[in-house]
Amino acid sequence: MPELPEVETVRRGLEPVLLGATITKLTLNRANLRYPFDQNLNDVVVDAQCIGLRRRGKYMMMDFDNGYSLIIHLGMSGSFKINPDAPAKHDHVIFETTAGDVIIYNDPRRFGFILTIETAKESTYPAFAAMGVEPLGNDFHGRHLFDRLQTKRTPIKTTLLDQSVVAGVGNIYACEALYMAGLSPLRPANDISADDADNLAQAIRDVLTAAIESGGSSLRDHRQTDGTMGYFQHTFNVYDRHGQKCRDTGGEIIRIVQSGRSTFYCPEKQK
DNA sequence: CGGGCCACCTGGCGGC
């Protein structure tokens, strides 16, 4: 589930226990996630104070007072738990703090990763160097999106998944934003008009913002007893609703495959 | 070099 809103929710959920905390112990229950753990991971984290928790696209950065940061990606199935009642399968990384808190990274599929980097050199990390603007920032608007689409002939749905176009949009919110904007996922990106790009940019902002609010309420109201966060219920309009009726037009929502990924949309509403 | 395809890995679910 971890697209931008989920990563932001995880970040906010970790802030109360991590920001300002000093790590006393780091436990690695295996040698790698998607990539082998960096050799200096333990040195970067242990006896260091966390002075920042930030997000860029679908990535989270944990900053320490020794000038190093962790770059964390949750992949498809990564999540954090705070002070869980019991150990669980796929608990791969365990942080312990001077306050006695235990923070666990769990990831069944292990598509996630944790890298170390000098904070000052963060922008040289290839994924960041190529990454597009933050969709919730001031630089993202219809005109910007329109300009970015001009060189793309790929279907707009596929284009929205390109992190160099917009940072943090994944399969679910690409589908949901196109639904809200009334645009077919099949439309070539450079066929989107300036007005439609305005609508789409606004739809992306609205969809992501609503999901973050949903995540916030999830953190407050539905924190599970084992401390799990990052996975919460949304009400989607099209995602995983193929065969069901569009809440707007009553038409049938269909599922197609684009670039190997499922796309859900209402052909009646989205042109 | 833009874009499609596949691998990475585990688990859940539906069909038989």
Added chain:
DNA sequence: TGCCGCCAGGTGGCCC
């Protein structure tokens, strides 16, 4: 109940 195939929110390497 059990086995099997298919599917899953992402990224990146390889190939055309």
